[in-house]
Amino acid sequence: MLARSGPSARPSLSLVTSVILQAPRRLAALLALVAVVAAACSERLDGGAACPSLCPIANTAVLDTVLDAVALDSTVAGFPNTGETTSLLLALRPGPDSVDVRAVIRFDTIPNRYFPPSGGDSVTITTADSTTLSLRIDTAGTRFTQPVTIEAFEVDSATPADTSAALLTALMRPARRLGGLTLQPGTIPDSVRVRISDSAFVNRTRTTRRLRIGLRLVSTAAAQVRFQSAAGGLNTLGARLTFDPVRDTTYQPVVVLPSSVTPAVPGVAASFQDFSFVARSARAAIGTDLVVGGVPAQRVFVRFNVPRFLSDSTTIVRATLELVQRPARGIAATDSVTLTPQGVVATDTVRDVRRAAGLVASSAVLALDSLRLAPSDSGRKSVSLVALVRAWRALPAGTQRALVLRSSQEGVQVGEVRFFSTEAASGLRPRLRLSYIPRTDFGIP
Structure with missing residues (x-):
């Protein structure tokens, strides 16, 4: 279920489960390999004077760009599925925000x-x-x-x-x-x-x-x-x-x-x-916000449109999704929500965003850094996605370039965090920041 709908100039989302259903072992192994390579790529890329033929050019410049690369973003309800949590929640909050x-x-x-x-x-x-x-x-x-x-x-x-x-x-x-x-x-x-x-x-x-x-x-x-x-x-x-x-x-x-x-x-x-x-x-209306957590629990689905030359023909050094948080009313000041990003694993035949948001790579296969936030906070927040962006190049053709943001205590925590969506003013919209260097070939010509 989409949290909001309406006309949009962005491409429609369609995803599939075929990557998981047809080749789960192959995909898991591939993602694990990508994670290892990604870690190796984090090393300093200064060349040595003793091996000019075998090493990249010394002190290669790192280029930085900020993209309005979010093609679709939406709040999705209905998580977690019944029976998927190891805890049950009883909660009570009297008053107008009951x-x-x-x-x-x-x-x-x-x-x-x-x-x-x-x-x-x-x-x-x-x-x-x-x-x-x-x-x-x-x-x-x-x-x-x-x-x-x-x-x-x-x-x-x-x-x-x-x-x-x-x-x-x-x-x-x-x-x-x-x-x-x-x-x-x-x-x-x-x-x-x-x-x-x-x-x-x-x-x-x-x-x-x-x-x-x-x-x-x-x-x-x-x-x-x-x-x-x-x-x-x-x-x-x-x-x-x-x-x-x-x-x-x-x-x-x-x-x-x-x-x-x-x-x-x-x-x-x-x-x-x-x-x-x-x-x-008495949760506030979702409207055009991107909402993670709360009761009933919500997830955020984000699909990217990144130029191929950046993801396929460069070495990604850093990648962050920048979101502008807005305060969530009625949540205790002592509450905190751990934002957990997960890569979506599906191709073009699943057209249900709710279903696509449930098809994610395990953190044991593709680990992305979590972020702890206070629901009452505001301002720009950065979610590291370098491992995910590096993995895109190695995944089968047609795999959606998308991710899900969910709470680590999904379904068993009252707290929620809210962000501005692509429907907001330009300075408040989600954006993708990439730092990269041109692809360097190793070896003797």
Whole structure:
């Protein structure tokens, strides 16, 4: 989804996945090789007097140019995909710039029978004791200055749109409250145990055999709690539900792990074992801004039109994308966002910008420097892209010369940063600064 639309004289964007789908190993190896060569090219290029035939001319001049090379820039929503993060976010910010981010944890395979401690066949669960939801806290992403309560609600629904934020928010009402836990400021525990209604749990063992728990924060001040996600079943530190089917201290509690049976699409349901959603957000209109981060999370897609002689026939010494930041209102002054650039890997047949923005080179293959910014800051910022620009020459013909700017804590952080786009006045638009030297041939003529 494009954050803005309208007529433009710039060429339309079209990208493809063929580089990834048809030759992922070849591309990864190629990008890795380019990265090594790029590092080597960072060495000083002064020639030696003892080897005039084998070395470049001494003290070769470095030329510098600033280009209005951004052919397309856009804010793209819908990231990260459900199940792609290892953390879940609960956030609350009261006031006119209010934010309310909640979470859902699904236990769609709760048992209805247990084996009694005396032995023998399994018997039907008729009672439960000490039903508890255990959460592992991400202390680095948790902060609050006033007491904060984590409230739990039953959010199961027979409605097909069972991930709708509006539906889930409406289900979190007093009649469906399952329990809660209040945390005090000053110390942040690494795990918490939220007591869940025993009777509600037993009722679900007799009926649907699933319990879906919605979580929200209640506080008089801004608060944020981040905890470990099941990450589609890949993270063993996710939430767990425990209960005692008998009131016997010698009996080991039964452990239930997150699971989901919907949506009924092979390979998709696991991504919905747990997820965060935005119940309320008073974020300022995106308009023509380029926005990175926030909730719901946004990415920025930038496509370049760089003259071939610069990228293919010179040695790039430095390359920076210059952006002019504007303050983001309603974000705490102590917040910071780490801007992470990633090269786009696709060719001309993917015409969906949202999809193209998800097809990026791994930082393990093409590493680009990140930049830490304060949302309330302003002024010109520089993002180093030298490794990406050098890689363009080595990539297969038709590969888009584009990149994505995303938050390193995408989807689990309220903070966002904003920049002027190509729709702004000329002095505020994104631009590409290149420092280069003419291509020098090594060896004896």
